[in-house]
């Protein structure tokens with residue numbers, strides 16, 4: 001299986017994503033510059049966090065026009081696995097690949113700490129190695145993570161089981177997100193965006209290894225799709 005990690009001007013979690021793929025599942029992975037015009041060689045695309053174009057206007061607002069985004073849209077339409085983490089989630093919503101928007105954190109502060117998350121849907125290609133309802137610890141680091149969508153969109157997300165993660169625990173909503181939403185999928189389930197950073201939780205030295213199973217989930221889903229043995 002082959003992964004692309006997209007690099008925008010200002011990405012700063014690209015190396016973490018690359019290392020997470022290498023260390024957790026040992027699959028092929030390339031950095032792909034934002035000017036790229038062909039992603040056909042890749043099975044999964046990681047849109048990493050950090051900043052893009054200085055996050056001017058809004059986080060992700062300029063990055064959605066980068067040449068590579070046409071290819072990310074094509075890959076999504078082809079059913080490939082696409083994971084947007086933090087700034088990557090913001091870019092995927094700006095590009096229309098995921099519904100809703102990420103607003104400034106309700107407290108108007110950049111929040112950077114571990115947070116418990118509930119796995120709300122373990123039926124996706126990104127979460128199949130977790131139990132339904134499992135609570136995992138993953139760090140956040142963002143200033144614009146306050147998920148918002150209108151009532152109609154929220155009803156669709158709930159009806160189609162598109163809410164993948166919520167901030168868990170009493171009074172734990174670090175950014176004011178609607179219904180504590182921390183991650184969602186598209187209707188088809190092959191595109192997921194999340195504000196927390198699983199790539200920063202792949203070793204106990206980092207404080208948690210609960211993010212590892214996102215990467216093993218993707219490999220597992222790909223192997224199932226391709227009829228190969230799982231858990232290898």
Ligand SMILES: NC(=O)CC[C@H](N)C(=O)O
Nearest residue numbers: 049050086087142143144
């Ligand atoms: N870690 C990140 O990707 C941060 C995203 C964005 N720069 C924000 O502050 O919200």
